[in-house]
Amino acid sequence: MDIIGIGYLGFECTDVDAWRSYGPEVMGFGIGSNPENDSESLYLRMDDRRYRLALHPGEVDRLAYIGWEAKGRLEYMAALKKFRDEGVEFEVADEELCQKRGVKELIRFLDPVGFRHELFYGQKWTPQSFVPGRRHGGYLAGKRGLGHIVLMSPEYNRELEHFLINIMGFRWYGSGAGKGKTGFFRSKLNEYTSHDIAYGHAPGRMGVHHIGVFVNSIRDVGETYDIVKKKDLQLLMTLGQHSQDPHVSFYHYNPSGFAFECIGEIEPWHDDGFELNPEVMSVWGHEMVGPMLGSFIKTPEEVRDPEFKPKNG
Numbered sequence: 001m002d003i004i005g006i007g008y009l010g011f012e013c014t015d016v017d018a019w020r021s022y023g024p025e026v027m028g029f030g031i032g033s034n035p036e037n038d039s040e041s042l043y044l045r046m047d048d049r050r051y052r053l054a055l056h057p058g059e060v061d062r063l064a065y066i067g068w069e070a071k072g073r074l075e076y077m078a079a080l081k082k083f084r085d086e087g088v089e090f091e092v093a094d095e096e097l098c099q100k101r102g103v104k105e106l107i108r109f110l111d112p113v114g115f116r117h118e119l120f121y122g123q124k125w126t127p128q129s130f131v132p133g134r135r136h137g138g139y140l141a142g143k144r145g146l147g148h149i150v151l152m153s154p155e156y157n158r159e160l161e162h163f164l165i166n167i168m169g170f171r172w173y174g175s176g177a178g179k180g181k182t183g184f185f186r187s188k189l190n191e192y193t194s195h196d197i198a199y200g201h202a203p204g205r206m207g208v209h210h211i212g213v214f215v216n217s218i219r220d221v222g223e224t225y226d227i228v229k230k231k232d233l234q235l236l237m238t239l240g241q242h243s244q245d246p247h248v249s250f251y252h253y254n255p256s257g258f259a260f261e262c263i264g265e266i267e268p269w270h271d272d273g274f275e276l277n278p279e280v281m282s283v284w285g286h287e288m289v290g291p292m293l294g295s296f297i298k299t300p301e302e303v304r305d306p307e308f309k310p311k312n313g
Helices: 016-027 073-086 095-101 158-167 218-230
Strands: 003-013 042-045 053-057 062-070 105-110 116-121 148-153 171-174 182-186 197-201 207-215 235-242 247-253 259-265 282-285
Touching: 003 148, 016 042, 016 053, 016 218, 062 073, 062 207, 073 105, 073 116, 073 158, 095 105, 095 116, 158 171, 158 182, 158 197, 207 218, 207 247, 218 235, 218 247, 218 259
Parallel strands: 003 053, 062 116, 148 197, 207 259
Antiparallel strands: 003 062, 042 053, 105 116, 148 207, 171 182, 182 197, 235 247, 235 282, 247 259
């Protein structure tokens, strides 16, 4: 599938108001306009797109959907044919949902472990319209997508890898340096970063571990780091550099209990030409100073999409 990357992410959130201050003041996100059919949610901007993150009021903090961006209508139609040929069930969104997401067309489907995904094309945008919530140099998004997401999954099996590689068309990047089983994948059209999505195996647990977002300068990383410390927010990892990426980053927890990795590129990423298998996770820094799993990670029964039906269930 000709997928650019993650176009948007949606969450159910128990404290949307906390994000109204956290988003602009800490991360420098802009506040987006609400669709006419969704006045209660909070939409956050990272660039000229209508929004990148959507926070919907809910009874539990959970991932609601991952929105993947197809390059265009023809690529979207080819993806639908692929799903049909592979026997993947999907729902075609009605006009109301497309207007809410701000896209031309959209389908919804579940992955083999129960996370909700969407595939769309043509998201609304306005040139030179992004205004950060505080002084901020802006985010690298656009043609690379909003960044990456790392999920904790109660299952990690051949069916999941088949779905990601052979159906979604993602490229396998490797397993990383962690002790557990984690798979890193990037979309077909991604030539800018090492991964768009990763699944970490966490038996009996499920949710978002962290989201990685790329800022325009190292100064933006440093200023965000200072704000996080000044506000006494929980850090997960200190400033550091991963082995596989020429980037500087740090991790901290947001009001919903998953982490943001704020990333600044020292130099552009390039494919090293062989499978990822580093000796260590980071070449410097990234001291673990907080809990490895935040409060966003819960039991599958608490957060799994209610429409998911296990094949052995």
